[in-house]
Amino acid sequence: MKVRHIVAAFGAAVLGAMGSTGGVAQVASAQDSADAADGRQVFEYWCAPCHAPGPGHPGTQSLELKYGGNLPAPLEEREDLTPEVVKTFVRQGILSMAPFRKTEITDAELEDLAAYLAQ
Ligand code: HEC
Structure with a gap:
C-alpha cells in the first residue's frame, strides 16, 4: 500500500x-x-458478508428480489457496474447497507474496490 x-x-x-x-x-x-487485486481484498473484508453468492447474504438476497433474475444477484458477477455507481452506493448506503466512512474504507481503497467490481 x-x-x-x-x-x-x-x-x-x-x-x-x-x-x-x-x-x-x-x-x-x-x-x-486503482488496483483491482487490492480491491478484491477490500470486497472480501467489507462486502462479501452481505454480497457473496448464495443464501445467508442479505445484499445478494435483496438484489435477487430487486432484479428478479434480470441481473446476477452477487455483485462480483455484475457487468453493468461502473466505478462511479459502486463509489456512490458505498459512501451513501442503501436500505440495510450503512454508508462506509473514510475511516473504514479510505478513498484509495474505494478506488481499488470500484475498479475490481467494474471489471
Ligand atoms: C450489511 C449488509 C451489507 C454490506 C456489508 C454491504 N452491502 Fe451493499 N447492499 C446491501 C443491501 C441490503 C443492498 C440493497 C439491495 C436492494 O436494493 O434491494 C445493497 C446494495 C448495494 C449496491 C446496489 C446494487 C444495485 O444494483 O442496486 C451496491 C453497488 C452495493 N450494495 C455495494 C456494496 C459494496 C461495494 C459493499 C462493501 C464495501 C457493500 N455493498 C456492503 C447490503 C450490504
Whole structure:
C-alpha cells in the first residue's frame, strides 16, 4: 500500500509537471493507480458478508428480489457496474447497507474496490 501511494504521488507530480491541470492530473492518477487485486481484498473484508453468492447474504438476497433474475444477484458477477455507481452506493448506503466512512474504507481503497467490481 505504502509503495503504491508513493507511486501515485509521483505520477501526479509528473502529470503536473507535464502541464495538466491539477484536477485532471489527480483524477488520472487515482484511476491509473486503482488496483483491482487490492480491491478484491477490500470486497472480501467489507462486502462479501452481505454480497457473496448464495443464501445467508442479505445484499445478494435483496438484489435477487430487486432484479428478479434480470441481473446476477452477487455483485462480483455484475457487468453493468461502473466505478462511479459502486463509489456512490458505498459512501451513501442503501436500505440495510450503512454508508462506509473514510475511516473504514479510505478513498484509495474505494478506488481499488470500484475498479475490481467494474471489471
Ligand atoms: C450489511 C449488509 C451489507 C454490506 C456489508 C454491504 N452491502 Fe451493499 N447492499 C446491501 C443491501 C441490503 C443492498 C440493497 C439491495 C436492494 O436494493 O434491494 C445493497 C446494495 C448495494 C449496491 C446496489 C446494487 C444495485 O444494483 O442496486 C451496491 C453497488 C452495493 N450494495 C455495494 C456494496 C459494496 C461495494 C459493499 C462493501 C464495501 C457493500 N455493498 C456492503 C447490503 C450490504
